[in-house]
Amino acid sequence: MRGLGSPRGPEFVTLSMRDSPEVAAAPGVVVPQGPRTAPARPKAPPRGRLLVTAALVAAVTGAAAGVAGARLSEGSEPAPAAAALPRVAPAPSASLSGLSATADRVLPSVVSVEVGRGGGSGFVVDDRGHILTNAHVVQGFDQVTVILNDGRRLPAQVIGEDDDEDLAVLEVAYPGDLAPATLGRSADLAVGDQVLAIGSPLGLSGTVTAGIVSALDREVRLGGARRTAVQTDASINPGNSGGPLVNARGEVVGVNTAIASGRGGGNIGIGFAIPIDRAAPIAERIIRN
Template sequence: MTAAIIAPSRLRHRARLGVRIGLAALAVSAFGAFGTPAQARGPEGIADVAEKVIDAVVNISTSQTVEAKGGGSNTMPQLPPGSPFEEFFDDFFKNRRGPGGPGGGKGGDNGPPRKTNSLGSGFIIDTSGVVVTNNHVIADADEINVILNDGTKIKAELVGVDKKTDLAVLKFKPTKPLVAVKFGDSDKLRLGDWVVAIGNPFSLGGTVTAGIVSAKNRDISSGPYDSYIQTDAAINRGNSGGPLFNLDGDVIGVNTLIISPSGGSIGIGFAVPSKTVMGVVDQLRQFGELRRGWLGVRIQSVTDEIAESLNIKPPRGALVAGVDDKGPAKPAGIEPGDVVVKFDGKDVKDPKDLSRVVADTAVGKEVDVIIIRKGQEETKKVTLGRLQDPDKVQAAVKTDEPAPEKPVTQKALGLDLAVLNKDLRTRYKIKDSVKGVVVTNVDANSDAAEKRLSAGDVIVEVAQEVVSSGADIQKRVDQLKKDGKKSVLLLVSNADGELRFVALSVQ
């Protein structure tokens, strides 16, 4: 069974009492099948932490009006994929379908709009009624309610969300004094430290689980600023948005994702660290949105081959593949081919480091950016702009139409190369602003094919020198071979003018 990354929330509540009894009976076997191995007894302080903070942890109840499909109220509840519950509910609802069954109508007919309910978790950070949770817990909700530990249900309003870190801030008017929790320092966490998770797993109500910090700074490719705390504390569906505490009772993370083949905890859960959460929450409370710093560059990793080509030892930093003409980096003198190794006094080990530190830096702040250019360090002063987030994804332009054969001007590095002319621009839909040598074919067994070069790519520079013909490229490659270089660094553009660096073997 394939494991999946799941946001552990939004277990639907639509089953009747009889179904719930069946669910309870099946839950015993389900937890037996998918539960984590028994852990050693934890520190006695866990009970003290739970007693101290439990009243600050809330359930988040949302409702949404959706278009009914396939028989209105007969719709089956959402359940963990592959769980034993699925077969039970499938049989239950299958027996009720049909023209004469509850809900009526034919199997494929759409019924009237209906409301669906879901539950997640959250926690109070201010006694005035400010709550932190996950964005995916409240996304698309028509109505949001906060349910306190004593069962009090109060309508809440949305203050702001940040989709990139999956965080949201809510506000409600308290009817009595509240308990609030404070943030701790997630940077001080060590591997093996005990942590406590409190939330609403499987919509059972407030539940406490404990475990240890399994890893820090996890990048699971769920967003541009991934830096999760990994824990084996049991986190299940409904825990999304709930707090992860240290043994001082401070929030050091927000439980957000799990990896699981079943939808239940297998001991691999992820929390957004408090260092990230605090910055996001402060901005959402102040502005209702995120105002992130913007450098105005496109970056990529410095591979061993690229590092060898640029004479950078050891490989490190973020390679600038492109500079926005209207961005802050342009007037500061940052150019494609520069490698950023330090930003505002902070070391940059890889592109993710640079993305995070730039995003966390105040808009309008002047910072020192240390780059490596042609083997030498230089310092550039940059005044950060503001990152605009239109939430649009632009796809590269490609054509599936077979192109007529054209004479090949030159062969080099496993590539067929030609001078970029009007016909080739039309064939590959290459913008007029793109200059260089166009690739018309790639040897399937070459290093170029492995590095995903393809017909229609345009080679702009070779070893940081502009080229305009296949002969120029071959000349540069021959010289690098004589100099004993193992690889050559190409600056490659796609049809839209987006640049990237590619290192190819010259051996």
Template sequence: MRDPHPRTGLGEPRGPSFFPGRPRPRTEPPGPPAPAAPPPSHATSHPPSTPQPQPPPPHPTRRPLATAVLAAVLAGGLAGYAAGTLGDEDPAPASAPAARGPGDLQAVAARVLPSVVSVRTDRGQGSGFVFDDRGRILTNAHVVQGSSRVSVELQDGRRLSAEVIGDDPDHDVAVLEPETSRGLRAARLATGARPAVGDPVLAIGSPLGLSGTVTSGIVSALDRSVRLGEGSRGGPRRALQTDASINPGNSGGPLVDDEGRVIGINTAIATLDQDRGGSIGIGFAIPVGDAVESARTIIDGG
């Protein structure tokens, strides 16, 4: 029987990219109009008449709040706005916006992008990232399969020739040594930390040939059993699962946490159509500890 959820490497480029938007600024909705002031009284020579009961002053209706809740449910883009406006009716004055912290994903992307490269071969294209102070680059074995030299393109537009100093098809890891390390900056590696399900992550790379693309998601699961690479001779390996959108061309690029540390190498996706595979929100990354261990073996000539 054909596997209904085949897994595939991320190979030839095709399709669009994704750019995260900026958060909508918070604004406060206008409050209910104040009741009209009563007319001034006038002196009269007639005996006072029996006072008529006056209707109670109008109270603010809750209907606009119910409408806002409904709008938040029907239009998810407004949910943040609605959540900010359904609290106290007399809010405190707005304070200055808080400074961006290390967990801000836009700052994380800006910090990691200079370490990410596009990898081009005669067969196609993938991604990679600088992982040590000598400027060496980690990528997937299936990206450089059959190549002894490749071209790498940096975020500043420079192109360098790089030697494939070795690969490990069983773990789908390869190491590249560029012609120069000038201007190359190593990414931080989370080799001593273990991610948790629900942690926010960014996938960075060149999906579909579009370099410098950043997508966001979470760690969906740990220790998934996945067969890695196209030339693997071993059995299934453990992998991180993420819903961050990854597509052909993301292979070899980093999956990073909200502190900008690499936790994995994006390497495969689950797809409903193996011939026209694309992201369906189930992607897999090699844990960075496993990848670095394999890379050290390659470098040492083991």
């Protein structure tokens, strides 16, 4: 099984619309070529060049006018100030609310996991330096690098994995630099609840996407067997693997792990997270052992 990684490494776990995961390829960018112009008459200078030239002329003219104006104003009354265009008054500062407050509360607990040329995401689960992620993100590695929300890089050791559940725990030597996330209860989720997926899709750390809980106890193939998962339409892409799915209160309710994709690949709004009620005891067991 291949995982939900960044473009640099372990690919994101994607699930076909039937029964087995397929890798969702990031859609390519096609640059259309414009039609050829008939050489009926001499070509006009490129529009971009005209704009640049006009800007230069305007700058030079403006500078000359400024110098002339300065000379004319010597010994004369100061010219009246130009009328300012109306602008929107600055909004009064206020504390964040809603999903903005939720994201602000959780982001310090989310890390990027760098593994060789690949990677994924993870989140801090306690004040002793332990980070939960997916097993497929760190598969084959004993040492990785975690990148904190403020950009600091810390070495981390893989202290244990559960391949069947696709979960792994990392440990850093400087727990004081980490902010533990608050774990919630996936059993309390209801279809339609608002959720956020946070991680490093395509290597873009600290990315937050929003959606709802689309289904509960959805049976999909995760790790080495079929497991139940929380289904969400929050956008999940390569690099999100191991990052948290959080409820509107900022509590972690799942570990983002897989997506379903159509023939063309890419995210189609069907993502899956390991319920935190199942993930937390596994993390505790790995930490104890």
